[in-house]
């Protein structure tokens with residue numbers, strides 16, 4: 567599922583820019599998944615402490631011993647690159663508006679948040695679910711649980727690479743969610759139980775090249791936003807030079823930046839680099855985890871800045887873990903302070919939350935909001951019309 571939500575508190579497009587280039591990563595903690603798996607109290611507490619600070623202050627954590635196969639990720643990016651290079655006419659049948667783009671190809675200029683202000687959309691994407699579709703959930707929310715779709719003649723390792731990466735990220739995410747529960751002194755399965763059989767989805771992204779007249783004009787590859795799901799896993803991306811070859815970043819200004827939470831000293835937060843240490847991946851807090859924890863863990867505003875040189879592309883990927891569509895989103899009992907209740911009331915079904923967000927960002931049609939359990943409303947009208 568698409569995991570962008572327009573940021574209500576974000577700056578204009580021109581705010582992020584080269585001034586962020588030298589911003590350090592500050593002291594974003596790293597969590598070791600082997601600590602979480604060790605069962606040793608001291609190691610568990612070390613991991614829990616890292617998660618408390620990382621998710622509470624920064625909204626993200628660096629993760630080591632995550633299980634994502636780096637060479638396989640490179641192979642997948644090669645396959646994805648080959649797919650993106652195909653003519654639009656070949657990709658168009660995989661751009662499924664009827665599935666709210668939750669599977670297959672997301673063409674450029676599809677998302678409102680990115681296309682706003684008349685700016686072109688500088689990315690195209692591919693969605694697939696690495697976990698099996700739950701039949702009952704699919705009956706209730708068909709557009710959130712479609713079967714995967716694939717190109718007939720997909721490049722080698724396209725399907726396998728995306729699913730393998732998604733599965734590894736999902737497993738890492740489940741471990742982190744158990745750790746997050748421990749960090750908050752909650753039963754270990756608090757979050758993993760809430761996301762069982764949920765509409766988790768893995769996305770490959772390719773940020774497209776800017777032309778010579780577009781660079782350094784404030785155009786962003788990914789506008790600042792917070793993710794609307796529970797937890798997002800980012801395995802790391804790579805740049806492609808103007809010839810389409812993998813290459814080191816072309817300058818210091820391009821890449822992922824995130825905004826820390828507000829403090830009295832920095833009421834707008836601080837923009838810091840989100841680049842993970844070598845060998846680590848990134849996990850980010852989404853809005854659903856923020857709601858469940860009453861804001862103790864805060865969804866991270868983040869932005870993808872484009873390079874200051876034309877012709878470069880960037881490939882990346884994300885796995886979006888969700889709360890199950892039938893779960894209620896509201897602060898858990900221990901987090902229901904008057905402030906949290908005021909901030910997150912009224913309780914809302916996660917599936918409804920998903921649909922509203924997908925409408926807001928232009929992937930689902932506005933009419934989807936008229937059908938939230940009210941399909942029977944027009945029955946009387948139909949009966950009267952035929953009498």
Ligand SMILES: [Fe+2]
Pocket residue numbers: 569570791792793868
């Ligand atoms: Fe995001």
